[in-house]
Amino acid sequence: MDHEHNGHHEGMDHSKPMCSMNMLFTWSYENLCIVFPQWHISGTPNFILSLFAIVMICVFYEGLRYYSRKFELKTYRMKANRRSSNNSSDADDEGRVLMDPEISGDSRRRRKVIKAIFYGIQILLSFSIMLIFMTYNGFVMLAVMTGATLGYYIFMPSTDSKGMACH
DSSP, X not given: OOOOOTTOOTTOOOSSOOOBOOSSOBOOOTTBBOSSTTSBOOSHHHHHHHHHXXXXXXXXXXXXXXXXXXXXXHHHHHHHHHHGGGTOOTTSOGGGGGGOTTSOHHHHHHXXXXXXXXXXXXXXXXXXXXXXXXXXXXHHHHHHHHHHHHHHXXXXXXXXXXXXXXX
């Protein structure tokens, strides 16, 4: 029986370039894959388009954070308007708004579902951005920073000081 394979494994396609997995900082984008093997950088135009997409993902994340906070503030203000006649403290926890008996059960549930959806999407995006950053590619890291900075500039009010985090 002849078991000679000439150095090739059956079923493996060696004609496609492989994704490079750098665990050290680099500026090279040759064979760079971003998060998925399908997001494989195949040239300079593809790389520039990918950097732009990363910037937009980060801007979208900051916008989502902004609208999530705006929704929570609107909910909090609804509660504040209702309790102003009761002379209650403004220091109430904004989470108690969802338990306000003056707001109908369906409305409370709907607001709670909306807050949960905002939170879930934020978690998905924040960890995805973290994985993008962990390509250890300097250009990709700069794209994340640029997108976060641009998104913060566009969406965050001047009084907000909380920055981008995993969640």
